[in-house]
Amino acid sequence: MxxxxxxxxxxxxxxxxxxxxxxxxxxxxxxxxxxxxxxxxxxxxxxxxxxxxxxxxxxxxxxxxxxxxxxxxxxxxxxxxxxxxxxxxxxxxxxxxxxIPESESTIPLNASHRVRVGAVVLNHNKEILVVQEKYGMLRGSGVWKIPTGVVDEGEDIFAAAIREVKEETGIDTEFLEVLAFCQTHESFFVKSDLFFICLLRPTSFDIQKQDLEIEAAQWMPFEDSASQPITHKNELFKVIHRICSLKMEKNYTGFSKKPTTTFFDDKLGYLYLNKQDMNNPIT
Amino acid sequence: MxxxxxxxxxxxxxxxxxxxxxxxxxxxxxxxxxxxxxxxxxxxxxxxxxxxxxxxxxxxxxxxxxxxxxxxxxxxxxxxxxxxxxxxxxxxxxxxxxxIPESESTIPLNASHRVRVGAVVLNHNKEILVVQEKYGMLRGSGVWKIPTGVVDEGEDIFAAAIREVKEETGIDTEFLEVLAFCQTHESFFVKSDLFFICLLRPTSFDIQKQDLEIEAAQWMPFEDSASQPITHKNELFKVIHRICSLKMEKNYTGFSKKPTTTFFDDKLGYLYLNKQDMNNPIT
CATH class of the missing domain: 3.40.630.30 (Gcn5-related N-acetyltransferase (GNAT))
Structure with a gap:
């Protein structure tokens, strides 16, 4: 011009x-x-x-x-x-x-995943922190489940697990490990879902349940939680309880967190990896 | 009415x-x-x-x-x-x-994460499959990096890793483990990023590089990849090479995949967990 x-x-x-x-x-x-x-x-x-x-x-x-x-x-x-x-x-x-070009688009896809956390909180009495929800698929079923929730945009996975436990039960915790994660599809409209099962250590013990979404919350003997009928029917419940059993015997290693910078832009992030193997190689 | x-x-x-x-x-x-x-x-x-x-x-x-x-x-x-x-x-x-209500909205947030994979492919000659890209932050830098790419909506993490390696290098692979993953924020507009580092076993060896996005591809002696200057400067490069070193000595366990059903709707998904500890408890 x-x-x-x-x-x-x-x-x-x-x-x-x-x-x-x-x-x-x-x-x-x-x-x-x-x-x-x-x-x-x-x-x-x-x-x-x-x-x-x-x-x-x-x-x-x-x-x-x-x-x-x-x-x-x-x-x-x-x-x-x-x-x-x-x-x-x-x-x-x-x-x-x-x-614009005639060639195939290389425009990156939209964000494709919703990320959720489930929090396994075990105390020294071999009790697990569980809730009953007011909404969702399990409402009114009598099933006791671990606290779960959606990771906010910009929120770290470990921080989301700590926040959800605090919000739903009032219990303060420290993050220990990601025990496992699960990926499913078409979970939320067309979006896929990544569900991280986190192990947390409680640092407070008095439950103050949140009223908006939680019907009830309690410390439940781990064996009672594991023997609920749903644990036998539902693969994910079963795996969570199996890992917890191993974990209580110190026979399972998940991924711990480690602050890191990313590939390209030196942006701070968290890496989750088998720190035990990183720090204590057998050879 | x-x-x-x-x-x-x-x-x-x-x-x-x-x-x-x-x-x-x-x-x-x-x-x-x-x-x-x-x-x-x-x-x-x-x-x-x-x-x-x-x-x-x-x-x-x-x-x-x-x-x-x-x-x-x-x-x-x-x-x-x-x-x-x-x-x-x-x-x-x-x-x-x-x-509608006066109370605070409990509308779930939009999908918040883009999911990417990085593929570590090691052959029996202690060589690692690496590429140089035509676009992105590392273009023209001479840095050799593992194949990476975005997980499509509805695509499994392990399948995305196999697909990206095939697309970029022509190499066929089998998925073994997620070695580690990294979460960062504001990586793609306001969206967060989850980057899964996957270990794959090659089942073919002749490289056919893709021209659209890849400048060059090769099997590189692992030690040469590990001694690139970026490996010392960039935390994520360093960790990937450290885990690979341990892995080659069989001293690192990542998360393997296991088909599973989800909590609520019996939808098929994949669980990623420390299968070695699940299958071989020490006690």
Whole structure:
């Protein structure tokens, strides 16, 4: 765009509609990311979008990401009519995407998994912390189960296990190990589910049950929990109790946590691994 | 609604706008799920939606899920203006949600994690299968890394590891163990990342590299891979090589896979656990 096409009005650059490229940043994969942060007339938006595409095509751009905050909901319909498809959404924004090349799209898929934790909390009396829930599949069944819950976005698995136990039962705990995990599909709409079974050590013992979702909570003799009919019928209940039995005899090693940095960006994360084997190699 | 308000026209029940409840199914948590499958005029939609809410409120309903397929994109703006918020989106639909009660929302969060796999493939010559990528953070760096990739929706972790190795290098493999996993946050927009490091056994050995994303692939002496400068600088590279060293001496146990059914719905899934300890308790 040459200078004479960008007249200054009160110090603000005023672009002619249709000769302006939407503000964007480049991603690392030859694509562009557009975030529409200011209120925009749908007709202006479409004209500017079309002009932007002529530029991006000639520059060999690949994926075009379009972030529309909730306040720019008026641009969703025009964007879809221009060929954008939904990629993902959060409460406050919708992300759409358009793949320019003829070749197959390498746009990464949306987040695919919900992550849940189950917390095995054993005390020194060989009792396990169990609850009965007010909602969900097991309500009214009389089944006592370990506290479970969904890991929040941005929350560490070990922290979620500690939080869920505290919320549901009032018990304070320390994280010890991930004993096992389970992956299933189509668990939550089309999403898959990763369920991490965590072993925690209690540091308090008086139960204060939460009323919203929990019907009852107790320290239950481990043998009573293991002998519930569901433990024999349900493979996952059975495995959890089997691992607990081994664990009480110190004959099972799960994955402990270790702070680490990631491959690429030195971002802090947690690695879960068999620390016992890492620290005490047999040779 | 009384009979005289539902006149029959050509055998089809014709509801007066604003006296009809949107078609819905109930969920297990006191909420309703509405899927708008037929083209609808936005004004009719709003009138019907408002009437539906009067009914749902009086019935004590909690969460209202609204599924708008891409073809019903014209209802997105009216739904948001009526107070709906985005919950999640897939390429072909947008899911919105509205929480009716005064109490805090217990609407489950959207899928929060992207899941990736890294594949450690060792052959009998103490060589490790490594690649250089055309895109991403390490492009042009000369770093040799294990094949990695994103787990597709509905795909098992072990299957994703086998698929990625085959796609990137042409090598056939069998899954052995998850050696460790790593959780980081804000890895993909606001989403968290779970990265599973899998050990695979090669069953073929001739490399056929994929051209789209892979610059080069080779069987590299394990010691050469371990002595790359990045292995000393990057914690995750270091841990992977340390575990591999232990593994080659059979001094590390990861999690093997075991088919299982889930807690609630007898859905088939895979459990990953320390099978060695499960099968060979010391006592």
């Amino acid at each position: 040459s200078d004479h096409e960008t007249p200054m009005v009160n110090g603000v650059v005023e672009h002619k509609i249709g000769e302006e490229v939407l503000p964007f940043v480049e991603d690392e994969y030859g694509g562009v990311i557009v975030e529409m942060t200011t209120p925009t007339d749908p007709k202006c938006f479409v004209a500017t979008l079309r002009y932007s595409f002529t530029q991006w095509r000639s520059q060999g751009k690949k994926g075009v990401w379009l972030n529309l905050p909730l306040s720019q909901v008026n641009l969703v319909e025009p964007a879809v009519k221009e060929g954008f498809r939904y990629h993902h959404a959060e409460p406050t924004y919708l992300m759409l995407v358009y793949w | 009384s009979d005289h308000e539902t006149p029959m026209v050509n055998g089809v029940v014709e509801h007066k706008i604003g006296e009809e409840v949107l078609p819905f199914v109930e969920d297990e948590y006191g909420g309703v799920i509405v899927e708008m499958t037929t083209p609808t005029d936005p004004k009719c939609f709003v009138a019907t939606l408002r009437y539906s809410f009067t009914q749902w409120r009086s019935q004590g309903k909690k969460g209202v899920w609204l599924n708008l397929p891409l073809s019903q994109v014209n209802l997105v703006e009216p739904a948001v203006k009526e107070g709906f918020r985005y919950h999640h989106a897939e390429p072909t639909y947008l899911m919105l949600v509205y929480w």
